Amino acid sequence: MSGLAKVVSHRLFWPIVMLLVLFAINLVAFPGFFTITVRDGQLFGSLIDILRNGAPTLIIAVGMTLVIATRGIDLSVGAVAAISGAVACSIILGSPEPGNLATVAVAVAVALLISLVLGVWNGFLVAVLGIQPIIATLILMTAGRGVAMLITEGQILTVNSPPFKFLGSGFWFGVPVAVVIAAVVFGIAALVTRRTALGMLIESVGINPEASRQAGLRARGLLFAVYTFCALCAAIAGLILTANTAAADANNTGLFIELDAILAVVIGGTSLAGGRYTLFGTLVGALVIQTLVTTVYTVGIPPIATMVFKAAVVTIVCLLQSPTTAASISGFRRRLAARAGKGLAAS
Amino acid sequence: MSNVTSENTAVPRSPVVEMRGISIGFPGVKALDGVDFRMFPGEVHSLMGENGAGKSTLIKALTGVYGIDAGTITLSGAQVSFSGPAQAQAAGISTVYQEVNLLPNLSVAENIMLGREPRRFGGIGWRAMRRRSAELLAGLGLDVDPGSLLGDHSLAVQQLIAIARAIDVNAKVLILDEPTSSLDADEVAELFRVIRSLRDQDVAILFVSHFLDQVYEICDRLTVLRNGTLVGEYLVEELLRIDLVQKMIGKELTTLDDLEQRAHAVVVDESDAATFVSASKLGRRGAINPADLPIAAGEVVGLAGLLGSGRTEFARLLGGIDRADTGELTIRGETVRLRTPRQAIARRIAFSSENRRDEGIVGDLTVRDNIVLALQADRGWFRPIPKKKQDELAQSYIQALNIRPGNPDALVRNLSGGNQQKVLLARWLAIAPRLLILDEPTRGIDIGAKAEIQKLVFNLAENGMSVLFISAELEEVLRLSHRVVVLRDRHVVADLENDGLTVDSLLTLIADGRVASDDEALAEIEPTPTTQGGTR
Amino acid sequence: MTELLDAPRRTDGRTPRPPHGPAGTGGRRPGWSGSSGSALARFGSAALGLLTSPKYGPVTVTAVLFVAVFVVGGIRYRGFFSGQVFLNLFVDNAYLIVLAVGMTFVILTGGIDLSVGAVVALSGMIAASLLQTGWSPAVVIPLILVLTSVLGLLVGLMIHVFKVQPFIATLAAMFLARGLCYVISQSSISIVEPTFVQLAVSRIPLGGGLSVTPSVIIALAVVALAVWVLHATRFGRTVYAIGGGEQSGLLMGLPVARTKVLVYVISGFCSGLAGVLFTFYTLSGYPLTAVGTELDAIAAVVIGGTLLTGGYGFVLGSVLGVLVLGVIQTIITFEGTLSSWWTKIFIGALLLVFIILQKVLTSRRR
Incomplete structure (x- = not known):
């Protein structure tokens, strides 16, 4: 196999090509695309915007990657994001000193703790009761927004708390805080799953549950771990989203973000059938989605129509991954080879 | 499809099914190699063989599930080529599989009649359907309400209902693939009663079972396969059990x-x-x-x-x-x-399954990961085996067991069966x-x-x-x-x-x-x- | 309740047997087995048999639940026990009934359709924008139904031919439909076309001061048609067969492939029709409308007794499911102090209860 063929057959080849094409389109439409300027010690530019706006999706997609690797899915992340935002904002609003750092710390801690409970709940339904993941998490997806509204009492909670706002739109050594948080979550996930045996065991359960059971793996604990981690990621993303607008909107915080996250995972080359996963692929996938949104914007299409493009991307990726496509391509190759063979024999 | 012409064989009654020179290959395996097989009307025939002998492949070739690479299939004297089970069934070859292939969520009548149900006003004629299935069940001596849910009946009854379905298509050939594996003695007796009554109606019945006693009780003739080839066809009464077992197992x-x-x-x-x-x-x-x-x-x-x-x-x-x-x-x-x-x-205590693919290897993981899997699971995820130790383990077992290719990063699913087996052995040996x-x-x-x-x-x-x-x-x-x-x-x-x-x-x-x-x-x-x- | 349902009825009036079959399970239910002479015991075991059957169990619970909630509402609130309150359950939820019918077909095969809410919004947008430019409703409505059916067809082909998971394929359709809504218009378009408005506001009197909208009649017609199709046609039985075991259905010679694609066409058609009915209700098209409606439809189907793994369930059960959701909404309105978000929490809780009930009923069978 030639070097080129090896590169093309790498599973990150197409996602990266997709990202580069999007970059190229942007560059044509907006020559200053790659320019990053420093203003008041803070970084600005289109790329920075992509990173910052894509951070919540990336954070959730990291958790989602691990869930999908176990043959699961978590539809409730949007609702969990809404709940955590609602919890944090209501605590900050209820405190006499909303601007106090300690208040914000408590609010964030409580929001994250509650998300852990929600994650354990999902894990319980999947691992102990054995309910299909898509169904199990559908319950929280439905009820979760109601719970979030219960917490906000149906209002959009606007908070005036600089430390909280810092989470969403602040800068840390010139880098947007959201990007820093995303990098930390990504780094921890990569480190924990690849430096310990967690990643391998998760993949093993996703690839062949029965063989894993016979090898002595405890799938139950792993499932609890991934669903809890995914809920935690969702809560972190929810806090960033809420802090960014300084308002908790139970209806719209994290709306459709579960779909973006799943999309990022799929584009990144992790199969929805479970098994081998790549966090780096998910990173690329999240960037592709966010760049797509930005591109649609820079090219001058109403930004709201990005969903049509997302639909196209999902469809193309699914069709490329489809066994039917693989079979027809290999059939085509075989026919080609057969024809070549015949030609050889004839000559 | 074939280059073998069918000949007339000089037997007293002409066989209803005759398969000649059947070969079927799967990637890497020759599942059937030039097998001959025939069945006569009004006879219970058994197909015998161990794992991998090719029994189920032969049955699937006969019922049109698999296409054949070489050979001919003749049904009632005419050469046939089925492209699916529906065609085989229409031609009079019906199969009752080991795992009852019926629908537990539908009624008994539907399970018997669906696919060829009576019509009325553009829909299904429920009344005719119930009546016809009640007749069929009565014909088999079964007292089952056609309107009841199939899933509410015991496996034995479901099996008999499957037979009722199979014979309703005016079956010339009825294939029973391990029908008795989950039945108790009384249920087996009931099944045998039904089989005998069908035999007396000149149906050719292929009875596949692991139970020698049952084969000797119900069958007239049997065919033995081993490793995808034909060992021979025998009259049951002329073959001693010990000879049968020897023919099935063979000498290395x-x-x-x-x-x-x-x-x-x-x-x-x-x-x-x-x-x-x-x-x-x-x-x-x-x-x-x-x-x-x-x-x-x-x-x-x-x-x-x-x-x-x-x-x-x-x-x-x-x-x-x-x-x-x-x-x-x-x-x-x-x-x-x-x-x-x-x-x-x-x-x-380590158990290495016979089902290497489904219960053994984790195909998309590397040789190294597969080797350390059980050991790692035993230690728990937070106590990872250091990378260096993993490499040592993998290398030493690759050498000790002569695993080919000797690359610890190769994906196990790309290895040959023997090497996959050695990887599994290494996995179990690693836990000492x-x-x-x-x-x-x-x-x-x-x-x-x-x-x-x-x-x-x-x-x-x-x-x-x-x-x-x-x-x-x-x-x-x-x-x-x-x-x-x-x-x-x-x-x-x-x-x-x-x-x-x-x-x-x-x-x-x-x-x-x-x-x-x-x-x-x-x-x-x-x-x-x-x-x-x-x-x- | 069960005799309303669209499945072959037992002719002999026997109750379903306990799920373990006739042999060797008598001892599993101490208390009932010994007292076969007592009428109470017989009634008890009949009721237990009904409840533990995966076919009738969940829908029986739903029926009891609906009656109970309605009675509680009648006792608590003045004016709750009126015929019009009951009819309004249909008037307000006509579109959801149609959606649930389509979803029932899909879920019976073991699939799922997440695109229905977005397709409802899309058909509203198409209707509003085309009517605005002067098209006749007689053209617009059939056009919508054709378009949404074609969308369903594409989804079905993606699922069947390319083996894409239903969840992901319908997700793509959902994105597409929502996106197209925004492409048509980013803001609300109201409908003033006289025929359309006439259809929307007219009431059909039922006597005694009661009335329903034409939408209710359409929805009930769809339900009746669906009951007939599922109960009495080969296509309908194949839908059940796919849910019970696709492989078995294939071996029985049933048209599995065609049916698997067709259920998504039906769901697409129903979503389009539901979109039209919803537009009658709102008289406008708005891109962000009906967000999350797919969850309501799925919840109605599940609460109505259809197993999410497919194979068991009834259209009339789904209608009952919609009515349960509707009556909860009504109670929350009557209560006044309860806020609307409780609806979602109640739906989620009900969903949980019914999913666990399904799990218990199906795992006991094996």
């Missing part, structure tokens, strides 16, 4: 010279080799009747028996793969009930087991790898490891085992020191459940659940 053609020295029973002296593990009255309903089995340290115990005899089922209980519902295990004096494989592994249970470790792998694995078992036992070895090849069992336990129809029927045992004496036990009368020195065990295993 290649002798492995370097393993000529046979493991002798004297190696283990009862006084100083403590019993490592001992099963007492260990059993599971529908899988294996309660049985005892002591295994000493450093002892190789062979399990012999046909497929479906309970050999795998028993081993799975010992390995904690399935939960026993009676009896218990004593491991080094401690009495335990294994509930999960994890508990077995914690006690250093005290008891290694090997279920058909040499099946479907090449002869070189086979010899290596046999040698390995031998060496492991020399070093004090207990091994429970299961194989369909009796020579292999005899060559490696200190003791041989024989199973038949889910009972342990004999537990013998491997001292002067021969393939023939084992064959007799497997076929008849007792040794030949001139050989009474060894055992005289009846296949009853309570008295087995006592000869030791």
Whole structure:
């Protein structure tokens, strides 16, 4: 196999090509695309915007990657994001000193703790009761927004708390805080799953549950771990989203973000059938989605129509991954080879 | 499709089905190689063979599930070529599969009639449908309400309903694939009554079963396959059971010279080799009747028996793969009930499944990951085996077991069967087991790898490891085992020191459940659940 | 309740047997087995048999639940026990009934359709924008139904031919439909076309001061048609067969492939029709409308007794499911102090209860 063929057959080849094409389109439409300027010690530019706006999706997609690797899915992340935002904002609003750092710390801690409970709940339904993941998490997806509204009492909670706002739109050594948080979550996930045996065991359960059971793996604990981690990621993303607008909107915080996250995972080359996963692929996938949104914007299409493009991307990726496509391509190759063979024999 | 022309065969009655020179290949395997097969009307025919003999492939070729690479199929004198089960069924070949292929969520009447249901006003004629299915059920002597849900009936009744469906298409040929595997004695009798009445209506019936007694009770003629080739066609009344078993199992053609020295029973002296593990009255309903089995340290115990005899089922209980519902295990004096494989592994019992693909390898992981998997699972995820240690483990097993390719980063699914098997062995050896249970470790792998694995078992036992070895090849069992336990129809029927045992004496036990009368020195065990295993 | 349902009825009036079959399970239910002479015991075991059957169990619970909630509402609130309150359950939820019918077909095969809410919004947008430019409703409505059916067809082909998971394929359709909504217009378009408005506001009197909208009649017609199709046609039985075991259905010679694609066409058609009915209700098209409606439809189907793994369930059960959701909404309105978000929490809780009930019923069978 030639070097080129090896590169093309790498599973990150197409996602990266997709990202580069999007970059190229942007560059044509907006020559200053790659320019990053420093203003008041803070970084600005289109790329920075992509990173910052894509951070919540990336954070959730990291958790989602691990869930999908176990043959699961978590539809409730949007609702969990809404709940955590609602919890944090209501605590900050209820405190006499909303601007106090300690208040914000408590609010964030409580929001994250509650998300852990929600994650354990999902894990319980999947691992102990054995309910299909898509169904199990559908319950929280439905009820979760109601719970979030219960917490906000149906209002959009606007908070005036600089430390909280810092989470969403602040800068840390010139880098947007959201990007820093995303990098930390990504780094921890990569480190924990690849430096310990967690990643391998998760993949093993996703690839062949029965063989894993016979090898002595405890799938139950792993499932609890991934669903809890995914809920935690969702809560972190929810806090960033809420802090960014300084308002908790139970209806719209994290709306459709579960779909973006799943999309990022799929584009990144992790199969929805479970098994081998790549966090780096998910990173690329999240960037592709966010760049797509930005591109649609820079090219001058109403930004709201990005969903049509997302639909196209999902469809193309699914069709490329489809066994039917693989079979027809290999059939085509075989026919080609057969024809070549015949030609050889004839000559 | 074929280049073989069908000839007229000179038999008194002309066969309803005649298959000639059937060959079917799958990637890497030749599943059937030039097999001939025929069935006569009004006759119960049995297809016999061990795992991988090609029985189910032949049936699927006949029912149009698989296309054939070479050969011809003739039905009632006309050559046919089916492109799917529906076509075969329309031509009069009906199949009742082992796992009842009916719909538990629909009514009995629908399960019998759907696909060719009576019509009324553009919809289904429910009344006609119920009436017709009631007639069919009555014809089989079954008292079942056609309107009831199929899932509300026992498996035996479902099986008979499946037969009712099959004969409604005016079947010339009825194929019953292991119909009795989950039935009790009364239910089998009921089934046989139905089979006989169909036979008397001139239907040709293909009856596939692991139970020799049943084959001898109901069948007129049988065909034996082995490793995808035809061994022969025989009249049941003219074939002794022992000959049948011998034909099914066959003699291994290649002798492995370097393993000529046979493991002798004297190696283990009862006084100083403590019993490592001992099963007492260990059993599971529908899988294996309660049985005892002591295994000493450093002892190789062979399990012999046909497929479906309970050999795998028993081993799975010992390995904690399935939960026993009676009896218990004593491991080094401690009495335990294994509930999960994890508990077995914690006690250093390793079970290597015969189903390499579904229960063994984790295909998309690397050779290294597969080797360390059980060890890592035992340690827990937060105590990772250091990368360096993993590489050492992988390298040493790759060398010791001669795993090819020797690249620890290769994905296991890309390895050959024999090398996958060696990776699995490495996985289990890595946890340093005290008891290694090997279920058909040499099946479907090449002869070189086979010899290596046999040698390995031998060496492991020399070093004090207990091994429970299961194989369909009796020579292999005899060559490696200190003791041989024989199973038949889910009972342990004999537990013998491997001292002067021969393939023939084992064959007799497997076929008849007792040794030949001139050989009474060894055992005289009846296949009853309570008295087995006592000869030791 | 069960005799309303669209499955072959037992002719002999026997109750379903306990799930373990006739042999060897008598001892599993101490208390009932010994007292076969007592009428109470017989009634008890009949009721237990009904409840433990995966076919009738969940829908029986739903029926009891609906009656109970309605009675509680009647006792608590003045004016709750009126015929019009009951009829309004249909008036307010006509579109959801149609959606649930389509979803029932899909879920019976073991699939799922996440695109229905977005397709409802899309058909509203198409209707509003085309009517605005002067098209006749007689053209617009059939056009919508054709378009949404074609969308369903594409989804079905993606699922069947390319083996894409239903969840992901319908997700793509959902994105597409929502996106197209925004492409049509980013803001609300109201409908003033006289025929359309006439259809929307007219009431059909039922006597005694009661009335329903034409939408209710359409929805009930769809339900009746669906009951007939599922109960009495080969296509309908194949839908059940796919849910019970696709492989078995294939071996029985049933048209599995065609049916698997067609259920998504039906769901697409129903979503389009539901969109039209919803537009009658709102008289406008708005891109962000009906977000999350797919969850309501799925919840109604599940609460109505259809197993999410497919194979068991009834269209009339789904209608009952919609009514349960509707009556909860009504109670929350009557209560006044309870806020609307409780609806979602109640739906989630009900969903949980019914999913666990399904799990218990199906795992006991094996």
